[in-house]
Amino acid sequence: MPHLGILAFAMPAALLIGISKGGFGGALGGLAVPLLALVMPPTHAAAVVLPVLCMADFTGLQRYYRKWDVANLKIMLPGAIVGILVGSLTFGMLSEHLIGMIIGVIAIVFFLLGLITGQNNTGSEEPKRLKGALLSGASGFTSFVAHAGGPPVMMYLLPQQMEKVRFIATCNVFFLLINAMKLIPYTLLGQFTQESLLTSMALGPVVVLGVWLGGWLQGKVNQTWFYRIARLGLLLTGTQLMIQNW
Incomplete structure (x- = not known):
């Protein structure tokens, strides 16, 4: 069984993943790996988090089934597959710290540009094939390397x-x-x-609870506040990536 000290950090991380996935499009889920990295090596933390992410995604699928945007997915998925392949082939060759730092800086710059240009108050942007392919490719790559695929996707969809x-x-x-x-x-x-998989399994009930709680919270906020929270999540994730990889 997982050590109680590890679970003390892992359970809040799993709850945060569930809330983020279930109610805010994963905006805050990037904070989970750093929580676990306080009590275990980052590579071990990533191995624990991946099955938890899968559980959260599958649980959320039941709530949001067939409500997704097909046009965007047709643009995003091919790029993400390429990004995962590149991440697999270059595993261990590239600096995780440098990648995390770059993604963190870009996320913060994107957030600040949104404030300066008043992007929240402008009309919606149409899906763009090149932008979507590039950012989803970056998401697949950074997701594989450090479970930091959220910021590029947020930059495309927000x-x-x-x-x-x-x-x-x-x-x-x-x-x-x-x-x-x-x-x-x-x-x-x-x-x-075996230890990482047992830890992931122990977190299953917590992440399911988090997805339910996230869906409940999402129903309590309007469209304006939802996007404010999502953008704040992007800022927090970008800041965390910079601090973690400094």
Whole structure:
């Protein structure tokens, strides 16, 4: 069984993943790995988090089934697959710290540009094939390397200002598919251990509770506040990535 000290940090992380996935499109889920990294090596933390992410995605699928934006997914998924393949082939060759720092800086700059330009108050942006392919490719890559795939996806989807349930559902099915794909290379690379899998299983009930709680909270906020929270999540994740990888 997992050590109680590890579970003391892992359970809040799993709850945060569930709330973020279930109600805010994963905006705050990137904070989970750093919580676990306080009590275990980052690579071990990533191996624990991946099955938890899959559980959260699958649980959220039941709430948001077929509410996603098909046009965006057709743009995003091919790019993400390429990004995962690149991450698999270059595993261990590139600096995780440098990648995390770059993504953190970009996320913060994107948030600040939104404030300066008043992007929240402008009309919605149409899906753009090149932008979507590049950012979803970056998401697949950074998701594989450090479970930091959220910021690139947020940067692509937030300007579209789509209805909040459609936004969450699109993020849900996107990450459900790419996290499931990541299970194969993670297994082949020997990332999973008996201890990591037992820890992930122990967190199952917590992440399910978090998804339910996130869905409940999402129903309590309007469209304006939903996007404010999502953008704040992007800022917090970007800041966390910078601090973690400084």
